[in-house]
Structure formats: structure tokens, C-alpha cells
Amino acid sequence: MLRPSTTLPRRGRGPLWRNPAVRALIIQAVLFLVLAAFIGYLVHNTLLNLEARGIHTGFGFLDGRAGFSIPQTLIDYTSDSTYGRTFVIGLLNTLLVSALGIVAATIIGFLVGIARLSPNWLLARLATIYVEAFRNIPLLVQILFWYYAVLRALPSPRQSLSLFDAFFFNVRGMVMPDPQPLDGFSATPWALLVAIVAAIVFGLLAKRRQARTGQALPVYWIGAAIIIGLPLIVFLATGSPLEWALPEMAGFNFRGGINILPELLALWLALSIYTAAFIAEIVRSGILSVSHGQTEAARSLSLPEAITLRKIVIPQAMRVIVPQMTSQYLNLIKNSSLATAIGYPDLVAVFAGTTLNQTGQAIEIIAMTMAVYLVISLTVSFLMNLYNARTLLKER
Amino acid sequence: MTDSTFRTEMIEAREAPDQSRGVIGWFRANLFNGPINSIISILVILLLARLVWPFLEWAVIDADWIGTTRDACTGEGACWVFISARFESIVYGFYPEAARWRVDIVFALLAILVAWLAIPKMPRKKWVALFTLIGFPIIAFVLLVGGMFGLQHVPTRAWGGLMLTLTIAVVGIVGSLPLGIILALGRRSKMPFVKGVCVIFIEFWRGVPLITVLFMASVMLPLFVPGNIDFDKLVRALIGIMFFWSAYMAEVIRSGLQAIGKGQNEAGQALGLSYWHRMGLIILPQALKLVIPGIVNTFIALFKDTSLVLIIGLFDLLAIIRAGLTDSNWLGFSTEGYVFAAAVYWVFCFSMSRYSQYIERRLNTGHKR
Numbered sequence: 001m002l003r004p005s006t007t008l009p010r011r012g013r014g015p016l017w018r019n020p021a022v023r024a025l026i027i028q029a030v031l032f033l034v035l036a037a038f039i040g041y042l043v044h045n046t047l048l049n050l051e052a053r054g055i056h057t058g059f060g061f062l063d064g065r066a067g068f069s070i071p072q073t074l075i076d077y078t079s080d081s082t083y084g085r086t087f088v089i090g091l092l093n094t095l096l097v098s099a100l101g102i103v104a105a106t107i108i109g110f111l112v113g114i115a116r117l118s119p120n121w122l123l124a125r126l127a128t129i130y131v132e133a134f135r136n137i138p139l140l141v142q143i144l145f146w147y148y149a150v151l152r153a154l155p156s157p158r159q160s161l162s163l164f165d166a167f168f169f170n171v172r173g174m175v176m177p178d179p180q181p182l183d184g185f186s187a188t189p190w191a192l193l194v195a196i197v198a199a200i201v202f203g204l205l206a207k208r209r210q211a212r213t214g215q216a217l218p219v220y221w222i223g224a225a226i227i228i229g230l231p232l233i234v235f236l237a238t239g240s241p242l243e244w245a246l247p248e249m250a251g252f253n254f255r256g257g258i259n260i261l262p263e264l265l266a267l268w269l270a271l272s273i274y275t276a277a278f279i280a281e282i283v284r285s286g287i288l289s290v291s292h293g294q295t296e297a298a299r300s301l302s303l304p305e306a307i308t309l310r311k312i313v314i315p316q317a318m319r320v321i322v323p324q325m326t327s328q329y330l331n332l333i334k335n336s337s338l339a340t341a342i343g344y345p346d347l348v349a350v351f352a353g354t355t356l357n358q359t360g361q362a363i364e365i366i367a368m369t370m371a372v373y374l375v376i377s378l379t380v381s382f383l384m385n386l387y388n389a390r391t392l393l394k395e396r
Numbered sequence: 397m398t399d400s401t402f403r404t405e406m407i408e409a410r411e412a413p414d415q416s417r418g419v420i421g422w423f424r425a426n427l428f429n430g431p432i433n434s435i436i437s438i439l440v441i442l443l444l445a446r447l448v449w450p451f452l453e454w455a456v457i458d459a460d461w462i463g464t465t466r467d468a469c470t471g472e473g474a475c476w477v478f479i480s481a482r483f484e485s486i487v488y489g490f491y492p493e494a495a496r497w498r499v500d501i502v503f504a505l506l507a508i509l510v511a512w513l514a515i516p517k518m519p520r521k522k523w524v525a526l527f528t529l530i531g532f533p534i535i536a537f538v539l540l541v542g543g544m545f546g547l548q549h550v551p552t553r554a555w556g557g558l559m560l561t562l563t564i565a566v567v568g569i570v571g572s573l574p575l576g577i578i579l580a581l582g583r584r585s586k587m588p589f590v591k592g593v594c595v596i597f598i599e600f601w602r603g604v605p606l607i608t609v610l611f612m613a614s615v616m617l618p619l620f621v622p623g624n625i626d627f628d629k630l631v632r633a634l635i636g637i638m639f640f641w642s643a644y645m646a647e648v649i650r651s652g653l654q655a656i657g658k659g660q661n662e663a664g665q666a667l668g669l670s671y672w673h674r675m676g677l678i679i680l681p682q683a684l685k686l687v688i689p690g691i692v693n694t695f696i697a698l699f700k701d702t703s704l705v706l707i708i709g710l711f712d713l714l715a716i717i718r719a720g721l722t723d724s725n726w727l728g729f730s731t732e733g734y735v736f737a738a739a740v741y742w743v744f745c746f747s748m749s750r751y752s753q754y755i756e757r758r759l760n761t762g763h764k765r
Contacts, residue, residue, distance in 0.1 A: 027587060032589060046620055122427055123437070132749075136700075137745070138703040141703060144718065148730040337605040340607065341707055348605070348611070362615040366615065369611075370608050377599075377602070
């Protein structure tokens, strides 16, 4: 039974433990002691165990020779490289597949999310089926399916499936043309950079002009024309200094071109398709969260449909979409660690897998691996908090 | 004269034209109401014809269903004999045949309890929930592990298949919910040290992938206990999974706590209720009810992620099927294997997600502003 206490705690009156401030202090002190004792016990055990197994703690092992090869390296690496280098290689591979996945998942997710709201019954149903099918199947099953049931079942290089005679799919992955920059190509990227800066400056000027005169310029079209046009002109003016090395069959495999591992393809496919299902739901709920009154108000001001969408609906929907979307991006980065199930050489597979097995430095390696993901998560949530503070509905 | 100039009675409403009624009207209104929509509809129909029909042909029409050996597979469609031949091991793993009735009892009990809790009209929810959280795990533990009351001991090495998947999921759910409640309350505490510990705990687990947690559980946990204690592999994985998901659960529950007005707590204080009485009798019942959909969504995520234990070498549903694929008698059935695994997980997750939507609709009154 509960009884309301009859005496109110007051400073200087009654027993000491009735004083909330004193009680809070005692609870915290006890919690601190228990935690400290527990952690101390764990550390003590760990040190004893490490001694018994003859493992030396410390990060000295990072300078040791790795002695194993990695199938996909974005920077120079040989089996003579150090363990520290394997960490960097794994990290870069994780970032590569995450970046590819984020781009693809965003595109698919937006398309499916908008399709779910389509007035076309068939299209909306198809999008619903997509979402319900893919978000309810574990990602690991999807990765294994794409890898073992689809990509590993492709024919040998000799019988490759070809697309436009430039892309070839076989059991060893995908081979695609390799761009070979010639002399003078470096001007094009610079032109692109200049064009982007010019487009931004133009956008700002147009905005100021609109604020002053009320007349809007077609910023998006002109901006796109600058960004595409300027590099294209420079590229053509310097004599198109780019060649494509087409893959050719030589012996049992292809020569030339870039070979993309089937592991990367499977992981990329599964991550994008899976995450896109969640992004589609976020996009849909974001658009639905903008109340219909907003659209009606825009119509009664006789704003055109496109302007209503761009200036009224999307900015408000973004306030709902962006925070959830970033948490999906973080999930995708964390989920990319499932790479280890099919042997894509990501951080977990290479560093927390092979390197750990070879060196036995479990504590250091797991801590470093976790630290990478923690740093990424905490950085993104910090940026997200800034964004939220900026876009928060300003209420009086 | 008046008769010929105007009517005195209403004309019957004429029927809508054929083109806006019935099947044709529906098609015109939903699929072909404009050139763009018509093109989209035709494209979607073509896509369905290219994708869905061949899949159905493969999975149902041309499939082989009957038989016990590989000879039953004709090779035209899917060969589900691959699944039915090893169905027992997919459900029970390596659990000794003589003791499988114990697993069946646990399955049945679990099904009854879940149904009881899920159906809103059932009486005595509180006691059943209490039993599910405390009584059921004890009974299940005694039955599954054995070694007492004359039951044969079955080591966790022999557990596998769907039974192991459900074990991990249920332990994860039952363990992470109370832990998540405590963490959520701790994070809202006014005591800086308690709050700090909870924030660090939650943010740590939420920031790392489950795989690294499982790796940690399998390689680092043995280092944490005195060398002579043999730490069961499954227990290690379960501890990792419980901690990991309790952090997500805490954030879901915290969002519910934030939705409860300050006045509720202050009213409790005005009545002189203690902290635990206020939380247990006033705040938590309202907050938890509010976030049932979120909790179920976390359950779904947890259920899907039980499949990750295959990476540290436990034989859950997915791992058993995957092991079957390397059987030299049954090479080349990976599509069937993974499609079946996907279907099993899908049924569980989809029903949970449907349930959460149903609850959301039911609760869609009251607190929403």
C-alpha cells in the first residue's frame, strides 16, 4: 500500500536520509563505489589473464609486418606493410562502401517514398510492397542472398554477361572501363571547382536581387548550366584529354579496366536496397507531415505548383526528414560492418578479423575499431544538433 | 398549361456513364487518368510481368515439393525438398531428438503468452506480463538447459536453428526492456553522476555496430572473468545483445517520458508520493503505453539482428541453413536456402510491424495534440 508521507522533509529537521540533497549524494557515492569496484575487478582479471596468456598490451604491434594480402586497397599496400596500414586500408574500404551506399540509398529511397504517395494506384502499391518486403528481411540475409545466390552464380569470365561491350559481369565481379587522363586533363577539375564557386556566387547575387526588386531569376537552370557547361568547354578546348581503357579478354580473365569485387557489389546492393526502404518511409512521413493547409494557403496566393513544392512543402518536410535521414546514414555506416560475413575487406573484416587473429591484441583492436564508429556517430550527432538548433521552428 | 411548362416532381438521377463506373471506371480513375500516369501504369505492369511472374513460376509452379533426397529435384524451378529434408534441424538445430518435446513446450508456452499480451481484450494483463518477464524465463531455462529434475542436460553448443533464434530474441527482449527503462529514468535523473553514467552507457552502445559488440563479447569478455571460469559462448553473446539493445530501448522510452507533461510528476509530488511510486504508478504506465509502437519497432530490429550471431559461430536459423548449403549432397541450392530464410524472418517481422501499426491506431486518441 502506498501512504503519503505525513512529514515534509525540511533542512535541519528529521533524519538526515530524508533530506533529498543528502540522499542524492549518498546514492551517487554508492553508485560510484560499486562501478569503480566492478571496473577495478574487471581490469584486475584482465591483467591476470593477459599475463597468463603472455600477451603484452600496448600499441607497439601496429608497427609489425602484416604479412597478408588484401583484395581491395585504395592506397598502396603490400603484405610487407604494417598492421597500422591494415587499419587505414580497412577504414578506407568501409568509407568507400558507405559513401556509395548512402548515395544509392538516398536516390532509391526518395524515388520510392514519392512513389508511395503517387496517385497511380499500381505504382503506390508497388512502392509499398518494396518497403514492406525489404525492411522486414534481415540485412545479413539480403547480403548473403546477393552474394551467394546472385553474384556467385554468375558465369566465369569467359562467358561474362556484357552491357554495351564496356561493362562485364562475371563470378569475379564487374569489370568496367578505366578512365585514363592524358596531358592537360587537370584543367577540367579546376574548371569544375571554379564553376561551382561561380554558381554559388551567382545564387547569392540572385537572392539579393530578388530581395531588392522582387524579381526572381531561374537560379537552378543557370547554376546547372554553369556547373556543367564551363568544365565541358574547358574539356573540349584542351582537346578531350581523356581515354577509356576498355576491358579485354586475355587468357582466363580480363585485362585493363577496373575490376569491382563481387563482395563490394553485393554489399553495396544490399545496403542501398535495405536502407532505401527506411528512407522511403522517412520521405513519405516527412511530406505528409506538412499540413495540407500550407499547400492550400500557397494555392490561394496563386503560387504555381512547382514553387509551392520547392518553397513551401519541401523546406518544411526537410525539417522532419533530415534528422531521421542522418540516423539512417549512420545505421548504414554501422551496418557496412556486416561485410565481414562475405569477406569484403572493411575495417571489421580486415582489422578486427585478420589482424586480431594474427596478433591476438583483442583489447586494443576492438577498442580502436569501436572508437572509429563512435567518432563518426558522435561527430554526426553533434552536427545534427547544430542543424536542429538552426532549423527549429521559431516560436514566440 | 402549367403542366407543359415545368415539372413538379424531380427527375431520377441518371446513372453515371459506363466509363466512370465499375472496373473500367476504377482503372480510368486510378491507373490511366492522364498521359503520364498511363505510361507509368504500363511500365509497372511490364515490370511486374518481367519480375513477379518468373519468380512465381520458379517458386511455386515449377517447384519440386515432394521427396526426401536430391533426386526429387527436377531442376526446372525451386527445389523445396532442400528445406523439407532438413526441416527438423532448421527448427531444433542439434538438440537431441529425445528431448525435443521440451523445446515444443517452450514454443507453445511462448505462443500463448505472446498472444495473451498482444490481444487487447485478455484479462489480467499485468500478471501475465509479470509472469512473462520472470516466471517464463525460469521455466524455459529449466526445460531447455536441463540437468535438473531428472531432465537430461543439453549444452548450448547443441542449440540451433529457429529455436536458438527465438531464444536470443526473447532473452534480448526480456532483458533489454527493464534495463532500458532504468537507463531512461537514469538519463532524466537530476543527479549528475547517475545521469552521466547513463548518457555514456547509452551513447556508447548506440555508436558502435552490433558486430563489434559481438566480437567484443566473444574475444574480450573471457578476459574479464577469472581464468578458471568457463564462460558460455551463447551467454556472452546474449550479454552483448542485451546491453546493445537496452541502449536503443532507453532512447525509445525516454521519448515517451518526455511526452508526459510535467504536471503529472508535480501532482504526484504534491500527493507526497515517493520517486518510485510516482514513476511506477503515474509516469511509466502512461509513457510506456505511448511508445508501444517504438518498442515493437525495436523488437523487430532486435529480431532481425539476431542473425548476426552467425558471424561469431553460433548456429541460429540463418547459420543452420547456410551450413546446409555446404553439404556436398546439396550443393547449388543457395537461392532456395536464402529465400526460405528471408521468408521466415519476414513473417515474424511483418506480423510484429502490423501489430505495432494496429496499436498505434488504437492509441491514436488521448495524448496526441
